[in-house]
Amino acid sequence: MSDATGPDTRRSATRVKVCGVTREADREAVVAAGADAVGVISGVPVDTPREVDAGTAGDLLAGVPPLVTGVLVTMPDTVEQAVDLATAAEPDAVQVHGGLSPGELGALGRRLHGDLVVAVDADADDLRAYAGPADALLVDSVDADGGGGTGQTHDWERTREVVADLDVPVILAGGLTPDNVAAAVETVRPFGVDVATGVERVEDGERVGGEKDSETVRSFVAAATRREVVA
Numbered sequence: 001m002s003d004a005t006g007p008d009t010r011r012s013a014t015r016v017k018v019c020g021v022t023r024e025a026d027r028e029a030v031v032a033a034g035a036d037a038v039g040v041i042s043g044v045p046v047d048t049p050r051e052v053d054a055g056t057a058g059d060l061l062a063g064v065p066p067l068v069t070g071v072l073v074t075m076p077d078t079v080e081q082a083v084d085l086a087t088a089a090e091p092d093a094v095q096v097h098g099g100l101s102p103g104e105l106g107a108l109g110r111r112l113h114g115d116l117v118v119a120v121d122a123d124a125d126d127l128r129a130y131a132g133p134a135d136a137l138l139v140d141s142v143d144a145d146g147g148g149g150t151g152q153t154h155d156w157e158r159t160r161e162v163v164a165d166l167d168v169p170v171i172l173a174g175g176l177t178p179d180n181v182a183a184a185v186e187t188v189r190p191f192g193v194d195v196a197t198g199v200e201r202v203e204d205g206e207r208v209g210g211e212k213d214s215e216t217v218r219s220f221v222a223a224a225t226r227r228e229v230v231a
């Protein structure tokens with residue numbers, strides 16, 4: 001346990017995913033910032049500036065270098081739909097939001113070449129049922145359709161209990177920013193954190209959805225992993 005003066009050097013480093021990448025330059029900035037994973041969103045029935053078509057998803061994911069995980073984020077109606085998209089985009093991992101059942105997610109996981117990250121609503125009562133088929137559980141502040149990208153935080157104390165209760169790696173998502181991610185990590189102690197809107201460009205006070213700000217990405221990774229920000 002860390003004392004009041006220094007970091008807990010025994011704590012394993014928090015893994016960082018930056019999601020909703022739509023441009024090659026942003027993918028390069030995320031990798032350069034030291035993120036462990038890059039998320040690309042495709043095949044979602046919600047209105048979001050961060051979605052790209054299957055071909056663009058494949059191109060963006062193909063450019064993710066070794067030692068960095070390329071994650072396809074999608075909301076399939078069926079297992080087959082997810083398998084088809086993953087076959088086209090060839091991600092290292094697939095993150096699934098939406099309404100598939102634990103049984104369907106198990107079937108999907110057996111058909112994927114890579115890992116399956118299951119996104120669940122932080123407020124749901126049956127989180128644990130989804131841990132079984134998941135290689136990692138992403139606990140997010142989702143909208144009514146189960147989609148993420150809300151930019152909203154949730155009750156981190158509750159998610160900390162989920163982390164303590166489950167063996168599967170838990171990834172914390174929802175409303176994270178460079179300013180709150182250190183507190184989120186301290187509270188929840190997740191395996192990893194995931195961010196989409198909190199690192200997007202702001203122009204004239206307005207967030208430019210789908211476009212990352214490279215300095216904000218660097219600050220987020222540093223804050224999440226307690227590295228010094230190098231200009």
Ligand SMILES: O=C(O)c1ccccc1N[C@@H]1O[C@H](COP(=O)(O)O)[C@@H](O)[C@H]1O
Binds near residue numbers: 019049097150151198
């Ligand atoms: O980002 C989106 O628009 C999105 C749409 C549909 C499914 C998932 C989506 N994003 C995921 O939500 C988390 C949290 O987003 P935020 O940081 O609160 O904006 C994001 O990391 C993606 O995995």
